[in-house]
Amino acid sequence: xxxxxxxxxxxxxxxxxxxxxxxxxxxxxxxxxxxxxxxxxxxxxxxxxxxxxxxxxxxxxxxxxxxxxxxxxxxxxxxxxxxxxxxxxxxxxxxxxxxxxxxxxxxxxxxxxxxxxxxxxxxxxxxxxxxxxxxxxxxxxxxxxxxxxxxxxxxxxxxxxxxxxxxxxxxxxxxxxxxxxxxxxxxxxxxxxxxxxxxxxxxxxxxxxxxxxxxxxxxxxxxxxxxxxxxxxxxxxxxxxxxxxxxxxxxxxxxxxxxxxxxxxxxxxxxxxxxxxxxxxxxxxxxxxxxxxxxxxxxxxxxxxxxxxxxxxxxxxxxxxxxxxxxxxxxxxxxxxxxxxxxxxxxxxxxxxxxxxxxxxxxxxxxxxxxxxxxxxxxxxxxxxxxxxxxxxxxxxxxxxxxxxxxxxxxxxxxxxxxxxxxxxxxxxxxxxxxxxxxxxxxxxxxxxxxxxxxxxxxxxxxxxxxxxxxxxxxxxxxxxxxxxxxxxxxxxxxxxxxxxxxx
Amino acid sequence: xxxxxxxxxxxxxxxxxxxxxxxxxxxxxxxxxxxxxxxxxxxxxxxxxxxxxxxxxxxxxxxxxxxxxxxxxxxxxxxxxxxxxxxxxxxxxxxxxxxxxxxxxxxxxxxxxxxxxxxxxxxxxxxxxxxxxxxxxxxxxxxxxxxxxxxxxxxxxxxxxxxxxxxxxxxxxxxxxxxxxxxxxxxxxxxxxxxxxxxxxxxxxxxxxxxxxxxxxxxxxxxxxxxxxxxxxxxxxxxxxxxxxxxxxxxxxxxxxxxxxxxxxxxxxxxxxxxxxxxxxxxxxxxxxxxxxxxxxxxxxxxxxxxxxxxxxxxxxxxxxxxxxxxxxxxxxxxxxxxxxxxxxxxxxxxxxxxxxx
Numbered sequence: 001x002x003x004x005x006x007x008x009x010x011x012x013x014x015x016x017x018x019x020x021x022x023x024x025x026x027x028x029x030x031x032x033x034x035x036x037x038x039x040x041x042x043x044x045x046x047x048x049x050x051x052x053x054x055x056x057x058x059x060x061x062x063x064x065x066x067x068x069x070x071x072x073x074x075x076x077x078x079x080x081x082x083x084x085x086x087x088x089x090x091x092x093x094x095x096x097x098x099x100x101x102x103x104x105x106x107x108x109x110x111x112x113x114x115x116x117x118x119x120x121x122x123x124x125x126x127x128x129x130x131x132x133x134x135x136x137x138x139x140x141x142x143x144x145x146x147x148x149x150x151x152x153x154x155x156x157x158x159x160x161x162x163x164x165x166x167x168x169x170x171x172x173x174x175x176x177x178x179x180x181x182x183x184x185x186x187x188x189x190x191x192x193x194x195x196x197x198x199x200x201x202x203x204x205x206x207x208x209x210x211x212x213x214x215x216x217x218x219x220x221x222x223x224x225x226x227x228x229x230x231x232x233x234x235x236x237x238x239x240x241x242x243x244x245x246x247x248x249x250x251x252x253x254x255x256x257x258x259x260x261x262x263x264x265x266x267x268x269x270x271x272x273x274x275x276x277x278x279x280x281x282x283x284x285x286x287x288x289x290x291x292x293x294x295x296x297x298x299x300x301x302x303x304x305x306x307x308x309x310x311x312x313x314x315x316x317x318x319x320x321x322x323x324x325x326x327x328x329x330x331x332x333x334x335x336x337x338x339x340x341x342x343x344x345x346x347x348x349x350x351x352x353x354x355x356x357x358x359x360x361x362x363x364x365x366x367x368x369x370x371x372x373x374x375x376x377x378x379x380x381x382x383x384x385x386x387x388x389x390x391x392x393x394x395x396x397x398x399x400x401x402x403x404x405x406x407x408x409x410x411x412x413x414x415x416x417x418x419x420x421x422x423x424x425x426x427x428x429x430x431x432x433x434x435x436x437x438x439x440x441x442x443x444x445x446x447x448x449x450x451x452x453x454x455x456x457x458x459x460x461x462x463x464x465x466x467x468x469x470x471x472x473x474x475x476x477x478x479x480x481x482x483x484x485x486x487x488x489x490x491x492x493x494x495x496x497x498x499x500x501x502x503x504x
Numbered sequence: 505x506x507x508x509x510x511x512x513x514x515x516x517x518x519x520x521x522x523x524x525x526x527x528x529x530x531x532x533x534x535x536x537x538x539x540x541x542x543x544x545x546x547x548x549x550x551x552x553x554x555x556x557x558x559x560x561x562x563x564x565x566x567x568x569x570x571x572x573x574x575x576x577x578x579x580x581x582x583x584x585x586x587x588x589x590x591x592x593x594x595x596x597x598x599x600x601x602x603x604x605x606x607x608x609x610x611x612x613x614x615x616x617x618x619x620x621x622x623x624x625x626x627x628x629x630x631x632x633x634x635x636x637x638x639x640x641x642x643x644x645x646x647x648x649x650x651x652x653x654x655x656x657x658x659x660x661x662x663x664x665x666x667x668x669x670x671x672x673x674x675x676x677x678x679x680x681x682x683x684x685x686x687x688x689x690x691x692x693x694x695x696x697x698x699x700x701x702x703x704x705x706x707x708x709x710x711x712x713x714x715x716x717x718x719x720x721x722x723x724x725x726x727x728x729x730x731x732x733x734x735x736x737x738x739x740x741x742x743x744x745x746x747x748x749x750x751x752x753x754x755x756x757x758x759x760x761x762x763x764x765x766x767x768x769x770x771x772x773x774x775x776x777x778x779x780x781x782x783x784x785x786x787x788x789x790x791x792x793x794x795x796x797x798x799x800x801x802x803x804x805x806x807x808x809x810x811x812x813x814x815x816x817x818x819x820x821x822x823x824x825x826x827x828x829x830x831x832x833x834x835x836x837x838x839x840x841x842x843x844x845x846x847x848x849x850x851x852x853x854x855x856x857x858x859x860x861x862x
Contacts, residue, residue, distance in 0.1 A: 153566045195822050195834045216856065346854075355853050356627030356734070356766035385822050385855040446839075449846045471835075487839035491823045494855025 001025075003090035003097060006104035007069075007083035009041075009075045010283050012332030013249040014129030015120065017104075018090040019069040020080060022087030027063035033084075035068030038076045038283050047078070048085035050111040055158045060092040069377035074329045076284040078108035081116040082134070085109060085157060099164045106143075118141075124243055125149065131388040134160065135417045141176040142254050145244065184378070185416035188227045188403040193389030197224055200384040200492050202406050205231035206413035207470030208378050208424030209463075210318070210340040212303070214494065215386030221343035224386070225299040228341060232263040232297070233411050239295045242335055246291050264296035266338075270305040270501045278313050278336075280325045280426075286331045290317055293338040303344040304368060311376055314340070318379050340379070343386075381426065383494045413473035427432030433462060435501045437469040442483035446490075455495065464489045508588045510539065515570035516544035517605055517692035518584060522573055523564055528718055530559045530850070531604040544570065564786035576707050582607045582680045599725050600750060603704040607680055610700045612726070613671040617647035618792045619727035619748075620664075621720075621741050622656025622734040627766050628733035628851055629818055631659040637731060638664035640784035644793060647729045649673045652695070653740070656733045658688050665694055672699040672724065677719035679709035702726075717743045724748035727788055731781055732757045733767035740768060742860050746809060754790060756781045761819050805849075808832075812840050813849065813859060820856040 031045045042064075049059045066076050066084055082105045089095040106124055107115040107357040117139035123144040125133055133149040135142075140153035152170050154160040191198055193300040197213065200222055204211040211228070213221040235243060240259035247264070250253050268277060268289040275281055279288035290298055300306060317323040321337035347368055349359040358365070377383075417424050420436050428436055439447065447464070451454040456464065468481045468489040477485070509517070517540040520526050526534070537543045538556060550563045564572050577584055584590045586605045596602045606612075620637050622630055638648050638660035650657040652674040665672045676696040678684045680703060683692050695701050697746035704722065705715060719742060724747035725731055732755065735741035748755050756779045760767020766794040774780050782789055788794070805813065815830035827837050841857055844850045851858050 152664075158692070194824055195827050195829065199834055355856055355858060356625065356630065356764055357624065357820070359765075383855070385824075387822055387824065389824075390828065400633050446842055446846070450842075453846075465790040475835075485837040488835045490842055491834070491838035495852075 001091050001093060003087045003100070005083040005087045005090070005100050006128065006130055007080050007106055008104065008119035008127050009073075009079060010077060010124060010249055010284070011330075012072065012279075013120075013123055013246050013287050013334055014289070015124035016073060017127050017129070018075060018080065020082065020083040020087050021067040022091040023065045023067075024088065024091040025063050025065075028063045028230045029063065031064045031070070032067070033066040035066075035071035036074045037068060037080075038074060040078050041068070041080055044078065044084045044109075047081050047109045048088060049109060051109040051113040051157055052085055053088070053110060055113040055156070055161075057066060057089065057094060057161075057337040058092075060088065062092075063235045064088060064091070077118055078110075079106045079120075081109040082107040082115060082157070082160075084484065089161075095161070095164070102130055103134055104128045104130045107136040107154075109157065111493075115157060115160065120249040120250035122146065122254065125151075126245070137171070137174050138177070140173055141151070141256055141258065144173075145241075145254075145258050150311060156220045156240060178256055180204055186223070186230075188231065188406055189400050190226055191227060192400055194220065194224075194386060196491060197386045198360060198400065199488070200382045202231060202474060203227045203467060203470050203492065204228060204339060204341065204382055205407075206410040206424070206474055207381075207467065208339055208426035209381035209467055209470065210378070210384040210426075211342070212380035213386050214340070214346045214383060215343070216345055216388065219386045219388045221386050222299075222301055225297070225301075225341045225343065226265065227384050228339075229263055229297050231264040231407045232339075232412050233407070233414055234261045235259075235263060238300070240441040243295050244333065246287050246294050249289050250292060252292070262292055263298060265435055266290075266293040267299040267301060270302045272306075272310070274310045274313055275453070277310055278317065278323050278325065279332070279334050279457075282326065285325060285327055285329070285458060287334045288323070288336075290314065290323060290336040290338055291334040294335045294432075296338060298338045298340050300340070303342040315375060315379065329499050340477070342380070346385075378459070382492050383384050384492055385494055405483050409474050410475070413470060416473045425466050425473065426468050428469070430462070433466055433469075436479065437465045438480040439465070439486070440480040440482050441467070443481045443486040446483050446486050450490070460493075464480055464493060505516055508584055511574075512541040512570075513539050514584055514586060514605070515574040516540040517586065518573050518577065518706050519544060519568050519570040520547075520564075520607060521704065522709065523568065524710070524712060525560060525562075527560075527714065528601060528603060528704065532601075534558045535604050554706055573706060577607065577680075580707055582609060582683055582707070583611075593726060595725055597734060599720060602725075603722060605723075606702055606704055607706065608700060608702045609680065609696050612673065612700060613643070613647050615647055616793065617649050617673070617727045618787055618791065619649040619723050619730040619744065620656070620660035620695065620745050621650055621723065621730065621732055621740060622660075623736055623739055623766055623769075623825065624653050624655035624657075625766065626655040626659070626734045627760075627764060627820060628853060628860065629764075630656055630758075630766060634659040634733045635663035637733065637758075637781070637784055638662070639667050639785070641787065642667040642670040644784070644788055645670050646788070646791065646793070647671050647673055649675065649723055650690060651675055651716075651740075651744075652688055652701075653721055654685050654687055656741075658691055660733070661695065661699075662691055665691070665699055668698075674699060674701050675719055675723045675726065676701055676703040677705065677715035678703070678705045678711040679705050681707045682710060683710040691825065716740055721747040721750075722743040724751055724753055727753060729753065729787060730755045731787060732770050732773060734758065734760060734764075734766045735773075736765060737769045738770060745773065756787060756790065761817075764819055768840070808836075809840055809844060809849075812837065814856060816841075816850065818859055820853065820858045822856060825859065841842070 003022045007018050008015050009018050083497045090097050096491045108118050115136045117136040121139045125146040137153040137155040144151045163170045243260045253420045317336040323336045325332045347360045401465040468485040471488045472485045547564045634656045642664035650661050720743040730748040757770040757773040758781045
């Protein structure tokens, strides 16, 4: 006899509805599963069999064929276990087929019959068009996020059967787990005596300008990057949902209250591989760190230590806001619109290239030049030198503004950007930028001098204008941009010149 | 001094000098053995006592052909001069450790000569002082001697060459056809064409480490005064200072901030009693020349700019440091620094701001 059970699998960060068809017929006892299952999926047989047997049910000693439709798409993970087990029961006529109508089932089975959570329940739930969704008890809050279904949570297959057969009512929904959004690492008030670094963080948050921090170890680069996230405004619902989907698909915990509303901070170590950073992997294609940082901050500490081929992979996502991972099984599009914050020590001796004080040899400096130069450096609109602050200011000194004060300014600046039709000034390009950021004559003169002296390129001027516009927005000034705005943007754009030319 | 050498002897000497294991000391030893052509023939024949007297522990390479080397130098337009030649500089006659030959791109100039030397890793202050000394000495008709290295050397020589008023001598450590450092290629070619390049390493000689201290002794020997603009407590410039003191050439030093590592060596020289250079006139007076008449135009500064320059001081600083010292806001400091750099009073060096000496 034939049974059909609705379920879903994960394809990248998208859910894909799957129909699990189970056919049980007379013949030598066997079990085959077709329709491009991966290894975890194929092993559903053993888990489902053991789960049914240990729940007091029987496993038919007949020929069982399972088809996962649509059969042309690769199915990954153990989320189809529950559907396979129920399909076998129906096809073996241990359960009436009407019980499964209008319901979809997602969950992994333990050998004892327990129903366990699987990654990606949010996108899977979004893909399922039926009214009722049966998911593992521990993942109810993820499935409920979508808000379209009657979500049922079950902890054991026996409980599920009791509820399906009407012997007991559906178990009440469990309280959401206490997974809170990670608290901000600290307040910006802790960053003292580094006005340009503080301003750079504020401008980066307000304008979505990528930020490069150049400074010796212990100067507070990491501290600053962590606090930058706290300056970003909370995510709106569509953005929050996108971020939540990526996190769910990657199997990361989703906050108990529902959506990820605080912009995420991802800080991969410099040993991260290309696949870990941009996504991919054999078998299940997973989103990478840049997608987990979607609508948040990607912090790359010790930028110079990342292999250059890995860094080059960031260029295209930085432009397009997403990344396409092509594999033999198909291509996967992951969202990746993030604020890139990077930190590096510009030379090995830690003097940060202070003229006359840097003790590094020409060769060592040249190696750093080569790492820094090129198109990736160009993506950083903000580059500031972060030095160890004076000791007097570390241990006391005047109080600095707190994160909440700065975040409020950032929010206002973002509202001005929204009025220009972009979420942040960093996205302004060409004609839109010209219209949004006219220059007062003193500002124009300053830029012209910079161009004449070869300090700025034409592209550099455009990026500088966008930054200057953010500076003006933060100060609450209306365009045209003044010399102060442009000069501030210039000060936040250190050109790391590592080997002094001698005009020879 | 032995009688002038025959063409064969010169070629043999050149051949010996072109072998990397022949340093100045061994060349002197070889020269003391008699006519170089005879010594060369013995070395080629692997005559062990001759090799031992020259301090060689292995035979000379078989593929070195003196004639070919000589014609290579002729083709390069390089003169080979040896002691006793009319062109041989008088300053080297009494030298404790003279070169056995010199390769020159043009006859060496006579007249007062000053070496302007210093560290390769200099500050903007050092570079500005070196350029000013180079230009003003050249304007006063003084021959500026230096080592063509990056940093102070190149700044002084470039400025001196650009005035076009006095010859500039570049003393090189590598062969005349091996441009080093590559970064100074333009300066090298300018000096080869319009100045003087001089060295003791034959064509093809690589810039080996030991050749630079050896080169420095020639810089000291060819100069009447050695001026150190910026130097760490150890380094090439200090070799030049040692060589100058050995040859009784006065050493003068440019004072710098006591907190600047690039000036640590020069400040120590001053503390040890060497004469300070606070102005080009100090050098001219030490040479016995009249102080040149010069006019300087001062930059017109408004009080806030002056306050900013005071806060910036004479050491490279970040914008943050200037903000803290001046008490001005970040935006104002940025704007004033940008304007002052347009006027040439400060310069930005990769996020570090420096005052420009004038």
